[in-house]
Amino acid sequence: MPPRLRFAPSPTGYLHVGGARTALFNWLYVRRHGGVFVLRIEDTDAERSSWDMVQGIVDGMRWLGLDWDEGPDVGGPHAPYFQSERLQKYRGAAERLVADGHGYYCYCNPEELARKRDEGQAKGEGWTYDRTCLALPKEEIARREAASQPRAVRFLVPQGQTEFTDLVRGTIRIDHANIEDFVVLRSDMHPTYHLSVVVDDIDMAITHVVRGEDHISNTPKQVLLYQAFGKPMPAFAHLPLILGPDKRRLSKRHGATSVMEYERSGYLPEAMVNFLALLGWSPGDDREVMTREELTAVFTLEGIGGGNAVFNPEKLDWMNSQHILRMPPAEVLRRIEPDLRAAGLWQDDLAGARREWFYKVIELLKARAKKLADFAVTSRPFLADAIEYDPEAVKKHLSRPETPELLAALRDRLASVDPFTAGPLEAAVRELAEARGLKAAGLIHPLRVATTGQAVSPGIFEVVELVGKERTLRRLADATRVAV
Secondary structure: OOOEEEEOOOOOOOOEHHHHHHHHHHHHHHHHHOOEEEEOEOOOOOOOOOHHHHHHHHHHHHHHOOOOOEEOOOEOOOOOOEHHHOHHHHHHHHHHHHHOOOEEEEOOOHHHHHHHHHHHHHOOOOOOOOOOHHHOOHHHHHHHHHOOOOOEEEEOOOOOEEEEEEOOOEEEEEEHHHOOOOEEEOOOOOEOHHHHHHHHHHHOOOOEEEEEHHHHHHHHHHHHHHHHHOOOOOEEEEEOOEEOOOOOEOOHHHOOOEHHHHHHOOOOHHHHHHHHHOOOEOOOOOOOOOOHHHHHHHOOHHHEOOOOEEOOHHHHHHHHHHHHHHOOHHHHHHHHHHHHHHOOOOOHHHHOOOHHHHHHHHHHHHOOOOOHHHHHHHOHHHHOOOOOOOHHHHHHHOOOOOHHHHHHHHHHHHHOOOOOOHHHHHHHHHHHHHHOOOOOHHHHHHHHHHHHOOOOOOOHHHHHHHHOHHHHHHHHHHHHHHHO
């Protein structure tokens, strides 16, 4: 049967980098193998869950392009996809465990259990539940039930070992002596994670569970539940942790961890997907810059490494720049329009009569762009009538006594260049420099500052060509006055 995988976030925070990578790996596997991707919201923790957080998760997934085949907003044969709407299923499953001898009622006071656990830890001793309620006579249980005494349901862990194969880490074996009789249904009639996730994965026919390695300790308990329900367990794959550059677990101290923060910072979703895919997975060759389609075509769970992955912001910047570089100018224009509007640089003819000209500007600027937001800064000399001078650039390249006269001579020389294109412009500047006994840089640097206001730019002759003759000559005249 086609694989069925799920991403099941708790809506207690926005979609963070770790969750996004988990969703991506599930999505890539499903899309490669023609399966079904399910979005399930694990919101049984009502106090910490909110619709705003659900929306934040959905927005992050949609920005990344991770669509789902079944889920809260698209429906499906296994609805509902909010755990808060499935509580009766979990309660019924807990009762079946008790009826089948795999579970029992626990009437112990939670505060008393917490006290015993704390006392054991204070003595440096481990403490596990002592099965007090398992030993209750049937008559006592009946009396407490008749009195509606609050109680939880515990799973009765059998003797022996649990073994499962992790597709990333291989065989994992746990002795049941290390697993206490864990609670599956709390006294408030809400399920614990172990019960709800197993019931849902069974009900939704999930074939593979791909999640973070912090869930490895949960898996043996869930395997026991599959066995108790008489259902085959899915294949498990636990992903390595994502660390910050300091090799500590990725957190807010390393900067933005919410996926949508990267969108607001000018990163491309294509680059983010590419970057996340390589956090702990390899295509098996030296490729790094890959499209979503290329990733889908080669993704395997076996390609996931066991070692922790390092989130390197500089690598993300590089990858983003590579995706920008490969993007057609028409698409770049579509994506940067909001930034240009916000900067007061947008003009409707950029998408009309001057479109081809602006495509050339974009192509020139792409090579230096790390983020989409960069275009609103670097395109200003091409779109604005007036430029802003960097004081350091003026000090370095326009402050010599002879500079005003050189700028005037440069203006006169460029006024006669025809056609006003990069090749003839460069020849004219170099000829003027040679005639005056100067190195070409002695004219090129003042020309750059006069034209762009900055000490650094793309190739200056390509810049001058696209700025155009009229504005270039006017800026040279303006710079003459600035240099005085």
